[in-house]
Amino acid sequence: MSKAPDAPLGARDLPRGRAALLASLAAIGLVVAGTAAAFAYTAGWLSPDRLTPARMVDALSRRGGDPIGHRRNHSKGICFTGTFIANGAGTRLSTAPMFVAGRYPVIGRFAIAVGDPAAPDASGRVRSMAIRIVAPDGQEWRSGMNDSPVFVVATPQEFYALTLASDVDPATGPPDPRAVQHYFATHPDGAAFVEWAHTAPWTASYAEESYNSLDAFRFVDAAGASHPVRWSMRATVPAEAVTQAALAKLGPDFLEQDLRRRLAQGPLRWHLVVTLGAAGDPTNDATKAWPATRPEVDIGTLEVQQAQDEASGPCRDFNYDPLVLPAGIRPSDDPLLPARSSAYANSFDRRTAEAAAWPHTNAAGAAQ
């Protein structure tokens, strides 16, 4: 073989014209350049207007100072550890292993939906709870929930537009409030959220809030049937209305202080309540509530036992990606879910690379 030319494909010994050689070289160049161009297109390098996770997180980072080392949104928070106590009722709806009656460890986080890790707690209209529940077989369920009944936007494009309206241009100072007003005037699907933000009572405690998945998911049962669902962590502590002005007087960190004070007395509990959607209920629009008459199933209790500073706490290095799901829970067609997942990953990649800007401390909780 090394001696004889490749007979059937051969022709190597025949004289080749200059034109044929050039044509071959051109063909090779085209194939290589075409593959490289397809790669560049896929990477978004040829589409400066494509909404990418990086552009989303860039926009979140321009709301008055990039929180280096911290999450780019819900930047101020506190870690907690606890237990999810499943009552078994969830197994009728989903094969998720943490729905089987039993106790499962939880690492979670409370936060306010702001971009500044030093923001005063009274500035956070939206409060959130994130949880990571681990089953004995190693499967995980992560969920990030907000205390508003609906989300403010339906699509990643709307989220981006609203974030841009809240961005601070270092040259021109604080954002023009008219930009946000203009956003809501032109995006009526945000109205239910705005109504809640203006009228819902404020409270002085993470413990008095209920937290909602907002996005829809699908539970898949043992027979393979898929159920559209949303879920809530329902507070067991009665809510006490407080004015925002009164909250501001409690100091910048009253939510963390309140949480620690309450946990010193004993664990705090929430009920995990699953709402079953009916045919026609929107699963792709988190700005729309489902009718209040939809059936609900209480599938267990979250017991929050301890709180830890985030700098040293166990929640710090977890990405509460809403698409980390066990078998038995699937994403719905909600376009916010892939956008949240990809943007959270980008934010996680940034802050884990910036740990030097926010050093880990070895305070209590680091070993949790």
Added chain:
Amino acid sequence: MSAAGDRFSPLQRTLHWLMAVMILSMLFIGIGMVSTVAPRYHVLVAIHRPLGIAILVLVLLRLGLRLRRGAPPLPADLPRIQALAAKGSHVVLYALMLAMPLLGWSMLSAGGYPIVLFGRIHLPRIMPHDDALYTVLREAHFALAFVLFAVVLLHLAAALFHALIRRDGVFTSMAPWPSHRGPAPPPALRPAPQQR
């Protein structure tokens, strides 16, 4: 090298073309998933993990075959520099085919993520949960993807150079069709006719 004949074995050739499709797909899926917020994001990530592990399994099999069975010799008249480039680029290709899935698996481990393949099927973590380690592994996975893509393009150009210009049997030794004496290659894969 053992006596490999003038072509790679049918199993080696099958693995080569199967992995060519898988690796090129992985590179596009990888760069595509980190640059979109659209619904395809989740689909791409869900494919990326099991496909990467499949490549890891196949490359181990392939490396074993290559070490046992060797490769057909390069043409004796191949310039020394080209022969060196051929050997070197194959070492780099094998190293990256092995490293990329291991880095991906390791970075997810260090990032505290579950390594989900399908449904309840998942792999154990192979690195401690550590943000500094995660950062190093993620940056290596990302940077080496570009190196792998560049070497794949080089490999593609060299293969076409052997097939269309040198016509020295190097391409035929890995060609997807059965053998010299077997059925003719499909027209699209046949070298261009001499006079056009």
